[in-house]
Amino acid sequence: MGLKFDHNRPIYIQLMEYLYGQICRSEMKPGEKLPSVRELAVKVGVNPNTVSRTYMEMERTHIVVTKRGQGTFVTEDAKTIQELRKTIADQQIDDFIVMMNQVGLSNEEISQLMLEKLKKRREEKE
Template sequence: MGLEFDNHRPIYIQIMEYIYSGISRGDMSPGSKLLSVREFAVEAGVNPNTVSRTYMEMEREGVVVSKRGQGTFVTEDTAVIETLRRDIAAKQVDTFLDTMHNLGIDDKTILNLMKERMDDAKED
């Protein structure tokens, strides 16, 4: 599974981010079943209560659906998944912009750098 936890942030949030990233990348398709709480806990090396809390929070956010006796599944609502993807992307952009501004780079220069990098990527 390859999870390494940051001791300065709640583990359940880090697990949510891991799962949300997988959903956003398409590693977990709409309607796919997540590991059981116990299976996930064993693979991640965490307490089952932590995974249970993670699943409850994700269900509260509408990203997963629990079916009694069957397990927990990724929502089939593609609008929710697209919103999740956009939220993750927006956080990445915010982090990038904060870093650039902390380096003293102005918005116009940031845009020019991004355009250059995007053009370079197209050529590769």
């Protein structure tokens, strides 16, 4: 059944991250309908109250819109999704830099390493 959760962090946040991922990768298109609370709860194996909370939080940040009597939909505003992508990327990069600094790498070394890695990946693809 469903997703693996880290039980030390609130599940609704983890579920939110999972859905944000799908939205950012356009696996869920703008304007697409999200599964109903119960459907998603059964699919990922959590309490429906948790899913409601996730939807509520996502609505607060305007990533999804709830239409009364119809369900919850991904926003059609491309700008909002772009911003979301940016926020997540910023957050991840910040965490990454902190992590690298902790193992004693200077910022120059990090960017050097990063460029090399990306280059290697590109070559592997070709």
